[in-house]
Amino acid sequence: xxxxxxxxxxxxxxxxxxxxxxxxxxxxxxxxxxxxxxxxxxxxxxxxxxxxxxxxxxxxxxxxxxxxxxxxxxxxxxxxxxxxxxxxxxxxxxxxxxxxxxxxxxxxxxxxxxxxxxxxxxxxxxxxxxxxxxxxxxxxxxxxxxxxxxxxxxxxxxxxxxxxxxxxxxxxxxxxxxxxxxxxxxxxxxxxxxxxxxxxxxxxxxxxxxxxxxxxxxxxxxxxxxxxxxxxxxxxxxxxxxxxxxxxxxxxxxxxxxxxxxxxxxxxxxxxxxxxxxxxxxxxxxxxxxxxxxxxxxxxxxxxxxxxxxxxxxxxxxxxxxxxxxxxxxxxxxxxxxxxxxxxxxxxxxxxxxxxxxxxxxxxxxxxxxxxxxxxxxxxxxxxxxxxxxxxxxxxxxxxxxxxxxxxxxxxxxxxxxxxxxxxxxxxxxxxxxxxxxxxxxxxxxxxxxxxxxxxxxxxxxxxxxxxxxxxxxxxxxxxxx
Amino acid sequence: xxxxxxxxxxxxxxxxxxxxxxxxxxxxxxxxxxxxxxxxxxxxxxxxxxxxxxxxxxxxxxxxxxxxxxxxxxxxxxxxxxxxxxxxxxxxxxxxxxxxxxxxxxxxxxxxxxxxxxxxxxxxxxxxxxxxxxxxxxxxxxxxxxxxxxxxxxxxxxxxxxxxxxxxxxxxxxxxxxxxxxxxxxxxxxxxxxxxxxxxxxxxxxxxxxxxxxxxxxxxxxxxxxxxxxxxxxxxxxxxxxxxxxxxxxxxxxxxxxxxxxxxxxxxxxxxxxxxxxxxxxxxxxxxxxxxxxxxxxxxxxxxxxxxxxxxxxxxxxxxxxxxxxxxxxxxxxxxxxxxxxxxxxxxxxxxxxxxxxxxxxxxxxxxxxxxxxxxxxxxxxxxxxxxxxxxxxxxxxxxxxxxxxxxxxxxxxxxxxxxxxxxxxxxxxxxxxxxxxxxxxxxxxxxxxxxxxxxxxxxxxxxxxxxxxxxxxxxxxxxxxxxxxxxxxx
Numbered sequence: 001x002x003x004x005x006x007x008x009x010x011x012x013x014x015x016x017x018x019x020x021x022x023x024x025x026x027x028x029x030x031x032x033x034x035x036x037x038x039x040x041x042x043x044x045x046x047x048x049x050x051x052x053x054x055x056x057x058x059x060x061x062x063x064x065x066x067x068x069x070x071x072x073x074x075x076x077x078x079x080x081x082x083x084x085x086x087x088x089x090x091x092x093x094x095x096x097x098x099x100x101x102x103x104x105x106x107x108x109x110x111x112x113x114x115x116x117x118x119x120x121x122x123x124x125x126x127x128x129x130x131x132x133x134x135x136x137x138x139x140x141x142x143x144x145x146x147x148x149x150x151x152x153x154x155x156x157x158x159x160x161x162x163x164x165x166x167x168x169x170x171x172x173x174x175x176x177x178x179x180x181x182x183x184x185x186x187x188x189x190x191x192x193x194x195x196x197x198x199x200x201x202x203x204x205x206x207x208x209x210x211x212x213x214x215x216x217x218x219x220x221x222x223x224x225x226x227x228x229x230x231x232x233x234x235x236x237x238x239x240x241x242x243x244x245x246x247x248x249x250x251x252x253x254x255x256x257x258x259x260x261x262x263x264x265x266x267x268x269x270x271x272x273x274x275x276x277x278x279x280x281x282x283x284x285x286x287x288x289x290x291x292x293x294x295x296x297x298x299x300x301x302x303x304x305x306x307x308x309x310x311x312x313x314x315x316x317x318x319x320x321x322x323x324x325x326x327x328x329x330x331x332x333x334x335x336x337x338x339x340x341x342x343x344x345x346x347x348x349x350x351x352x353x354x355x356x357x358x359x360x361x362x363x364x365x366x367x368x369x370x371x372x373x374x375x376x377x378x379x380x381x382x383x384x385x386x387x388x389x390x391x392x393x394x395x396x397x398x399x400x401x402x403x404x405x406x407x408x409x410x411x412x413x414x415x416x417x418x419x420x421x422x423x424x425x426x427x428x429x430x431x432x433x434x435x436x437x438x439x440x441x442x443x444x445x446x447x448x449x450x451x452x453x454x455x456x457x458x459x460x461x462x463x464x465x466x467x468x469x470x471x472x473x474x475x476x477x478x479x480x481x482x
Numbered sequence: 483x484x485x486x487x488x489x490x491x492x493x494x495x496x497x498x499x500x501x502x503x504x505x506x507x508x509x510x511x512x513x514x515x516x517x518x519x520x521x522x523x524x525x526x527x528x529x530x531x532x533x534x535x536x537x538x539x540x541x542x543x544x545x546x547x548x549x550x551x552x553x554x555x556x557x558x559x560x561x562x563x564x565x566x567x568x569x570x571x572x573x574x575x576x577x578x579x580x581x582x583x584x585x586x587x588x589x590x591x592x593x594x595x596x597x598x599x600x601x602x603x604x605x606x607x608x609x610x611x612x613x614x615x616x617x618x619x620x621x622x623x624x625x626x627x628x629x630x631x632x633x634x635x636x637x638x639x640x641x642x643x644x645x646x647x648x649x650x651x652x653x654x655x656x657x658x659x660x661x662x663x664x665x666x667x668x669x670x671x672x673x674x675x676x677x678x679x680x681x682x683x684x685x686x687x688x689x690x691x692x693x694x695x696x697x698x699x700x701x702x703x704x705x706x707x708x709x710x711x712x713x714x715x716x717x718x719x720x721x722x723x724x725x726x727x728x729x730x731x732x733x734x735x736x737x738x739x740x741x742x743x744x745x746x747x748x749x750x751x752x753x754x755x756x757x758x759x760x761x762x763x764x765x766x767x768x769x770x771x772x773x774x775x776x777x778x779x780x781x782x783x784x785x786x787x788x789x790x791x792x793x794x795x796x797x798x799x800x801x802x803x804x805x806x807x808x809x810x811x812x813x814x815x816x817x818x819x820x821x822x823x824x825x826x827x828x829x830x831x832x833x834x835x836x837x838x839x840x841x842x843x844x845x846x847x848x849x850x851x852x853x854x855x856x857x858x859x860x861x862x863x864x865x866x867x868x869x870x871x872x873x874x875x876x877x878x879x880x881x882x883x884x885x886x887x888x889x890x891x892x893x894x895x896x897x898x899x900x901x902x903x904x905x906x907x908x909x910x911x912x913x914x915x916x917x918x919x920x921x922x923x924x925x926x927x928x929x930x931x932x933x934x935x936x937x938x939x940x941x942x943x944x945x946x947x948x949x950x951x952x953x954x955x956x957x958x959x960x961x962x963x964x965x966x967x968x969x970x971x972x973x
Binding site (some may be wrong): 010022056070073075080087090091095096098099102103105107109110111114118121455467469470477478479480 | 755758773869897911916
């Protein structure tokens, strides 16, 4: 069809993204990369620093790519550097999680590759643009893995808690958000007149919150909230599949990504400041940190309020824009429900770590040093800034964020969550069986063992059989050809 | 220039004879190193000349072409000459500097290279057949050789014998095919045959074409005929398997592509064969990768991986377009580098842990950081990560196959990528693991020999090959025109 194929790395280019929200995401990727690497410095792990630099580069390349191959290059850079971060501890659990992580990401990359080939064949172009309709399913599958949509979320909640604390902060910023960006640029799925991706996102936002409520481990809880928040973003960018206001949806999804990387990095930094002092990750065995770590407490409250969407903070602004992008009441209802669950989960988070008196003797707790506190304070300030002047960050739409009605509706989920907490605190705290991790490669290998045995037996055949095979092969080919 | 063509074939054979006479280790080393490097220089100069001045022809003994023995080096064979010359030098330096040569090893490698040079230069089918047979004998001897050495394994004799039997069968089929062609056209010279092939009756033509595929299929590891490979490579040891899988296999592949593409003109005469090759290639990819996933011996794993990568090459060739041929040749070039880098670095890792079982590679990353880095780079390339050569050729293969056959070949390529990512990641993960203190105590209690020490030279060939994998990918815009010219010689 085309006389020459696109030659990878010979004909590609990188450039800054064009729309306001995409540029904001690019700027925040760069800023967060810088701050998290500053936060990492006291760890004194040179290997992890190098991997982190590669990871940040990968994230920025994905956003700056002008063609699909450049995007894939960014994804792969992120994948392999994330592997290096995850396995830092070098023990069995970390290595296993790293392996699962890399396999899942390569599956996503393989689907992306096939989609790119198809897209190239149909359009003759590899520019980053909404993919050809026939190639959409492949890109959809790839991006659903990349953004960890339930039930494909297991790699994320499995791997991120295995990384070193500061490495986990970095991981939470890039991979899934790059996936959301890819969805915003490539996916336009509108099967049966429905914004399929948006529905998936909204449902996942709720389901993952339920998963988060069941966790004991600090970082697994936060990982489930990553999945849930990415659900919000997909709900936004998925609207572009059908909605007449699809552009607002794209803007809202990317704006939410910008806000999310700020407060989620902040929350993980709080975890990184606290867990090493307690020497474990179990929420239920912590407590009483309020008096010894007042600054961390304030930061944790700001970040929690931001992720829940309490009005003057960043989470409120992007959720408000998201509500303006669609008039489907069911979708808004699902997202509000997820907000209630998020509120509950973070009341629990703050209560268990800071407020509740500890049952065990307290370890020596103190606020982190200046080198760690500075990035945290900057991020906390950004939570406030993005909430107060949202139009400066995502500048494409002049939306009214702070009408009295909107503020009232925005306040509703946190208030409902607080109400549930007051009424049923015991219920929320005590009904928490730890979820079981899925270890699928072992499962696959066990299932495939018997077929392997058969294949292996076939490879032990005798030369006589081979002669027969050779001649049959020859004759069959000859007969087939003539 | 025509005298040089003859020396391209004769020089390794003469070197082989001299090397066979030398008994002292130091001299054997010196001859292998100097001889192979000199040969690489000779080859590079020839390639330079061919790329500048066009194809070179020569006849031996003063008889002109329809009767005399013709030799010809065009852009395609020049490219393969380059791979052969560099591969031979690398193999000699690597074997010499890691464990020293077994008796008979360097003469056999030289002889194999001479036979390979003959395959690449032969302009008529009968010469081609003679050199293929010579190469087969050398290969069988190389596989069986380890049984005689101090670290010999009992299986190597049997594996070598199995290979010899199969190679004889395949030689017989090749001879029959050549006879069929000769009976129909009255010619053995490839150019002459090409002019008359359209007059050949369908049935003999089909039998001849299928015979060529079957005969070379054994040597390159086409799927129902591939099962000897893993056993033979494991028996030969990874240092030699690097040459057998990385370089020698490509010579047979060259012969097959050359006969099918030029004198037999399958693209015009029997396009169905190309489709069949694409399907067989896809089967190769899937079966090779799936079997590699089940292997514990690193050499067997890499052998099955090369079965899979032959599949990618055939998928490109089977697409039947110019683009497909370019993709196939580019993948040949990449595979030479990736597979030699993997076998060589794997060889060092195996010797470090005194085991070919990758599940015992724990602690290798700390013991051999440079070699481990080379292994990682080569596995990234062979998995097909962007920026490496492996990605470029997989991309071109996928695009070429898609244009002819739709989505399924692309899905096969993607599937193969995923499976290979699994097994390479598993090995890398194992190397990164630390020894538990229990392990260390046990090994301290049982170890009678200390870990082998490697001279610096042993680290050079794997590192260079790994760097080359990256360089081809990043400099693809300079590599591709050469590959396109090579493809132009056939298409």
